[in-house]
Amino acid sequence: xxxxxxxxxxxxxxxxxxxxxxxxxxxxxxxxxxxxxxxxxxxxxxxxxxxxxxxxxxxxxxxxxxxxxxxxxxxxxxxxxxxxxxxxxxxxxxxxxxxxxxxxxxxxxxxxxxxxxxxxxxxxxxxxxxxxxxxxxxxxxxxxxxxxxxxxxxxxxxxxxxxxxxxxxxxxxxxxxxxxxxxxxxxxxxxxxxxxxxxxxxxxxxxxxxxxxxxxxxxxxxxx
Amino acid sequence: xxxxxxxxxxxxxxxxxxxxxxxxxxxxxxxxxxxxxxxxxxxxxxxxxxxxxxxxxxxxxxxxxxxxxxxxxxxxxxxxxxxxxxxxxxxxxxxxxxxxxxxxxxxxxxxxxxxxxxxxxxxxxxxxxxxxxxxxxxxxxxxxxxxxxxxxxxxxxxxxxxxxxxxxxxxxxxxxxxxxxxxxxxxxxxxxxxxxxxxxxxxxxxxxxxxxxxxxxxxxxxxx
Numbered sequence: 001x002x003x004x005x006x007x008x009x010x011x012x013x014x015x016x017x018x019x020x021x022x023x024x025x026x027x028x029x030x031x032x033x034x035x036x037x038x039x040x041x042x043x044x045x046x047x048x049x050x051x052x053x054x055x056x057x058x059x060x061x062x063x064x065x066x067x068x069x070x071x072x073x074x075x076x077x078x079x080x081x082x083x084x085x086x087x088x089x090x091x092x093x094x095x096x097x098x099x100x101x102x103x104x105x106x107x108x109x110x111x112x113x114x115x116x117x118x119x120x121x122x123x124x125x126x127x128x129x130x131x132x133x134x135x136x137x138x139x140x141x142x143x144x145x146x147x148x149x150x151x152x153x154x155x156x157x158x159x160x161x162x163x164x165x166x167x168x169x170x171x172x173x174x175x176x177x178x179x180x181x182x183x184x185x186x187x188x189x190x191x192x193x194x195x196x197x198x199x200x201x202x203x204x205x206x207x208x209x210x211x212x213x214x215x216x217x218x219x220x221x222x223x224x
Numbered sequence: 225x226x227x228x229x230x231x232x233x234x235x236x237x238x239x240x241x242x243x244x245x246x247x248x249x250x251x252x253x254x255x256x257x258x259x260x261x262x263x264x265x266x267x268x269x270x271x272x273x274x275x276x277x278x279x280x281x282x283x284x285x286x287x288x289x290x291x292x293x294x295x296x297x298x299x300x301x302x303x304x305x306x307x308x309x310x311x312x313x314x315x316x317x318x319x320x321x322x323x324x325x326x327x328x329x330x331x332x333x334x335x336x337x338x339x340x341x342x343x344x345x346x347x348x349x350x351x352x353x354x355x356x357x358x359x360x361x362x363x364x365x366x367x368x369x370x371x372x373x374x375x376x377x378x379x380x381x382x383x384x385x386x387x388x389x390x391x392x393x394x395x396x397x398x399x400x401x402x403x404x405x406x407x408x409x410x411x412x413x414x415x416x417x418x419x420x421x422x423x424x425x426x427x428x429x430x431x432x433x434x435x436x437x438x439x440x441x442x443x444x445x446x447x448x
Contacts, residue, residue: 014273019296038329038416039315041265043276049238052267052276054313054333072243089278091263091418096439099369100357101379105262109278133324137414144409145323155325173426185368186433187426190361190442192262194315197415202397209410215320218414 004061005031006162014113015164025167033110033167034059037088038136038194042066044084057086058131062163064112065119065128068156081115086160094190097174098183104170106189112165116158122149128157139214228285229255230386238337239388249391257334257391258283261312262360262418266290268308281310282355286387288336289343289352292380305339310384318414321398322407328394330413336389340382346373352381363438 009015009026017024040057043050058065064086093106119125126147133141147155174187196218199211233239233250241248264281267274282289288310317330343349350371357365371379398411420442423435 014275038318039313039331041267041276041278041311041313043265043267043274043309045269045272045274048269048272049307049337050267050269050274050309051238052265052309052311052335054265054311054331056329083273085267085274085276087265087276087278089263089265094262094360094420094442096361096364097368099371099375100353100365101369101371101375103357103360103364103368105280105360107263107278111276113273129324133327136318136327136329137320140320140327141324144321144327145325145404145407147323147325151323151325173428176428180369181428182430183369184430184433186436186439187429188439189424189426190439191421191424192418193421194416195419196318197417200413200415202411202413204397204400204405205411206406206408209408212410215410215414218318 006062009163009165011166012113012164015111015166017166017168020168023168023170025169029108029169030110030162030165030167031059033090033108034064034088035135037090040066040086040088042084042086044082056132056136058128058135059162060127060131062161064160064162065131066116066158066160067132068118068158072156081117082158084114084116084160086112091192092171093192095170095174096187096190098176098180098185098187102174102176104174106170106172108167108169110165110167112160112162114160114164116160119157119159122152124159125152125155125157128159129155137214137218139212143212230286233387233389235390236337236388239335239390241390241392244392247392247394249393253332253393254334254386254389254391255283257314257332258288258312259359261314264290264310264312266308266310268306280356280360282352282359283386284351284355286385288384288386289355290340290382290384291356292342292382296380305341306382308338308340308384310336315416316395317416319394319398320411320414322400322404322409322411326398326400328398330394330396332391332393334389334391336384336386338384338388340384343381343383346376348383349376349379349381352383353379361438361442363436367436
């Protein structure tokens, strides 16, 4: 645990899991889910209208960095921070019950509330870009061309403090009604995971460049 | 194509893809993405605050059915429909460019705007539950115990018309700056897909019940 991380998150009115609270978790599992996920869904409001846009992210301690472009609709009118809800969902399995009603999914999700601020400082923007890249595929940053000053200027980065967050987790067998356990119906779980297939080289890859080990052995998506 | 489906969606102010419009698609790919996805992210607004909640869904023609429980915060105060933004995202690969700046992901996503209505009619609710179940694992509905009247009453279902929707799709190689193609850096794509592992029988499964073929051969997540 980094000194910038919470040991336990304080549940607030809006971050408290209301539905099936027994599945809620306000501890370290929040960081684990954020670190395993690759895409978040950013929710924000423009003129009362909700928008939900998928985007990449990175985490540094108790800060979540998100690409700013999804929020550009808002940024035209706002400069003092953007109220967002950011959700990361990992789908772990299909839960097949004996009744239609009790079918479910195994999942781990995190919901974060807060005010996202535009990152202006070039060093912080660089920290964010590093976090994006290393989050997706550790080892990559050291090998690629670093961002130019112009690229940094052209990148919109938002920073969201990880203060108000909750996780919700479902695992294990279906929960059937007692009477249904006698039905002659197969029940159980079909596990799902996001897996990497063999890397595909760029059609313009120069000859003689071999596949790096961190790409060849890319397994974090399913193994972490 | 069902007679209830659009051949082409009309792009509105809010459903028009503003960022990287060359990746936008307003045609049949919208249905294909919705049919392949398993989880949607529902965005709604309560007292100006955005909420983004993951949930299961099903599609019947030009209607998306979503589980109502995520919206229960809203339903306490609203009865004339709920303004939502529903997003489905399929992650297809990591795009490794020669510069940090041009790293990206291959994905297919759909964003739907509209007013979700509570489904009161028991027959329509049954249609929605069937759509949920068959969407997740085709063949399942015929085998399991059907919902009781009490279960139907206890299920909150929302119906969202598929009228305002857009897809956004990125495929293929990284797009590097021309000068960067000479760098001695491996570039390409790591394909990702959600895959099913071997089914795990419920710990209370009765002896003598064999695994159905539609579970054994479950491949739709990666193959459709």
